[in-house]
Amino acid sequence: MAITLKHLRVSGPGLVPAVASFDGHRTLIHGPSDTGKSHIWDCIWFLLGGTGTLEQFPESEGYDLLELAFLNDEHEYLVLKAMAGGAARVLVRRDDIWVVAGAPNPLEDVAQELGELLVKLSGAEGKKVLRTRSEKGAITGDDLRHWALLSQPGMISRDATKGKGHGSDKRVSSYSLFLSGLDDSAVELYKSSSFKEQAKGKLAVAESELARLQGLIPAGTGRASTVAALARVDERLDMLTTQLQARSSVLKELRQQIAAEGGALASALTQLASATAICERFTLLDMKYLSDLARLGATDEGIAFFQALEETTCPLCGTPVEHHLDPSDLKPRAPKKYRDAIAAEAEKIRELRRGLQPSVAHEEARIATATADVQRLTASLKALEEQETFVLRAAGQEFDADPRELAESHTRFSSWIDAFDEIDRLKGEIARLEQETKQKRTVLVRNVGSHGDEVGAIARQMLNDWGFMSIKSVYVDPAACDLVIDGRRRLSYGAGKRGLFLSAMTIALMQHALKEGHPHLGVVVLDSPLKAYAQKESADNMDRDIPTATVNASFYGWLSRFEGPGQIIVLENEAVDPATARALNAIEFTDDHTHGRQGFYPSKTVVAPPPAPASDGTEFDDFE
Structure with a gap:
């Protein structure tokens, strides 16, 4: 299962399309600021079901259609979406993508909604997670994106990785699913507020009925x-x-x-x-x-x-x-x-x-x-x-x-006995409803077994490879959905290390999930994981004990050797050694009109004729 991103393409009438192709295992796109790297991250988020609208800037003027191609097993999918927003159109090649050259292999519309499709392709279809302690629901595309796409602000944030407020319970549940492969189907729910209010209403009715029945029976009558x-x-x-x-x-x-x-x-x-x-x-x-x-x-x-x-x-x-x-x-x-x-x-x-x-x-x-x-x-x-x-x-x-008096006495005594029985039933019902109006809160502890240690071991080896050789202990705190490094919470480190440690955990989580057959999107997109560590002037970066050059070189070297499982896309400002860049087949943005690729969007001096209309999907074959 899982997906592999193939390319991102942005087009507009009369404009040369902006294209970024992705390697099946690792892709590095680097260059100075304001060249469109973070915009690429935004586009991927947007095309994988993210809400909101994309920020517009001069280079993107005139572009109106986004396209993201990705692979799943032997099928290719294409997601089309307007930059202005709206619903996404999803297409698929029903036949295997590896066909004889020239053989017909058209794209067809997928009736399934994009988020549901991604959940299915990631292996999470039918899995239940806690939205709150009183509600379960299916895992969504938002959960997949949260633990696969790391923005630059998100990496250095001091906020918990699971987020805060509404949705944090769901983030913990989806993280546990990726980590252990177990969903929350067996978790007992808390009673919701509406359920408790209903129970209180029923309790009031039962108590009123109890008082009425007790008033029917003379005092002292048993x-x-x-x-x-x-x-x-x-x-x-x-x-x-x-x-x-x-x-x-x-x-x-x-x-x-x-x-x-x-x-x-x-x-x-x-x-x-x-x-x-x-x-x-x-x-x-x-x-x-x-x-x-x-x-x-x-x-x-x-x-x-x-x-x-x-x-x-x-x-x-x-x-x-x-x-x-x-x-x-x-x-x-x-x-x-x-x-x-x-x-x-x-x-x-x-x-x-x-x-x-x-x-x-x-x-x-x-x-x-x-x-x-x-x-x-x-x-x-x-x-x-x-x-x-x-x-x-x-x-x-x-x-x-008098037979009439006997009949009346019989009716009266029978009604009293029925009232006694109903009183007993109501007392039991009242006791039950009183329990339903209140519930003891217990801490939910998910049994992730040794999966947290295994992800920690992958992350520790990764961090050692990135130059942090002094790190001896890394394990996952499943309640916080975060790493504990050498006994310290990740959020207790400076901004640079917070970003790198979170990147390591995200990649390790993907590798472990794919290796064990757990649900996962299968791709990790990192926006500027090295940038914060390289910022010397940052007051939140005082624990940088490993030189920036060492960390950068080690990180890029490790990335050039990465062969999966899973796909890593890194968008980074920090310079890369030319030999390592060649090994990575890196995409470099120069921010210079005179040489190299200026940025994600081509220069407006080059104008292409409008593409001819097509309906069989062959217009996308040039990007295979």
């Missing part, structure tokens, strides 16, 4: 006595229920008997009505038969009387009677035939009456039986109803407690 009282009420309610069930069973049986007797009575009444109706019809029929017999008897008597009369002429006309009647009716046998027919009809009716009598007797017997049944069932039903009335009246007399 849960045990309330449970006992509720048990007694339950017992009486059970007895009442048992009595009611027994009474209900008796009433149920009585009402079943009443229903049965009522049904039987209705059936008996139906039978009585039916028999009575039939008997009445039979009586009516018998009366009809008697009427018919009387009518037939009268008719027979009339015929007999007619037979006894003598024949006489008509008193009106004096004619014989046969002139007025059917002669056959005057024959002696005719009345007899009428009387015989009447006698036969009468006998038939009497026979019908004789046959009707058993049916009448049967229906009268049914009437008698049904009447007896109705009387018996009526009496039985009345007795059952009286018994039901007695049972209902007796039930009211047997219950020695």
Whole structure:
């Protein structure tokens, strides 16, 4: 993982681009002040996600587009950003950068945000660091820049390397990640202020509810006595229920008997009505038969009387009677035939009456039986109803407690018990919330193991190589994110040594992280690490025990031999031996229009035509 810076390019319409190419291991750009060295550091910071705007000066007038190329494994990335600011555009060559000459290998846009991309390429993706003791977050590009790019003011500052105020906790966390490879995923967070305020609000609500519940329970009432009282009420309610069930069973049986007797009575009444109706019809029929017999008897008597009369002429006309009647009716046998027919009809009716009598007797017997049944069932039903009335009246007399009062007592005691239980729960909740509103502050000690000693050993060897041969002990104070040299804190030294010691620690941290496979950006950019040590007039530089020339020569010599791991870019004012400069392939700014490279930006006397537009990324191939 990690990245390797390839080149920095600044362009503008009609202007010759300003370009600084970087070696894969070490690059030295040196020259006098005001030639653009610190501006190069600013541009790298800006293009690696730094905020703010770049300072403008006469040499940069007309330049508007910044470009930073860097490598990661077998892929090349290009970051484009306006000098005025705004979002960065990130491009990548998807194919391997080492392709046959002339083969197409276009640049494509990267959808990922620049800071997230750098975190991914540095191997820190998914790592968690403490932003504060109450908040975790992902590592950011700002953390990578802080421990990789050292400005001149930052090197000699007496401020802690982790910074101060907002963000210092995050700096310590990211430093520990680079140092040990372990993030803060397992660190227990402090409770945030908002969380505590929420807990206080919940605590106030719980205390208010507790006071309300305690007010519902009479003074001196305990849960045990309330449970006992509720048990007694339950017992009486059970007895009442048992009595009611027994009474209900008796009433149920009585009402079943009443229903049965009522049904039987209705059936008996139906039978009585039916028999009575039939008997009445039979009586009516018998009366009809008697009427018919009387009518037939009268008719027979009339015929007999007619037979006894003598024949006489008509008193009106004096004619014989046969002139007025059917002669056959005057024959002696005719009345007899009428009387015989009447006698036969009468006998038939009497026979019908004789046959009707058993049916009448049967229906009268049914009437008698049904009447007896109705009387018996009526009496039985009345007795059952009286018994039901007695049972209902007796039930009211047997219950020695008012069911309503028992129900109200049961409800009251149950609510008290619920209140007692809720009070117990609220007391536990209040105790928990009281703990949440306060938390014991503990010192966070990260277990970096031997990593601090290893970085210290790399830094000590580096400082010995830089000429500080008297240094015997160097180790890392992980809490301060800084070195302790021969028992002294780095910040206790003068400005010159502070800058060099911080440079040594930053480089050592990068080398150790890359060697161990820990996350790191993979590049260190140092702005004027030697300048402060060379300033003799500085009042903050009184402990310069090694000659400046020795330190400068040793530093540049060490840099010329540096082969990684990682990449070092040094921007420096101090002169370098020509042989060492050649070994370093150093970029020299002369601040002279007559020879060499004047500075980072070309002279405005040279004007180039505007570049032709291109969209496939091949316009950047000249800088590979």
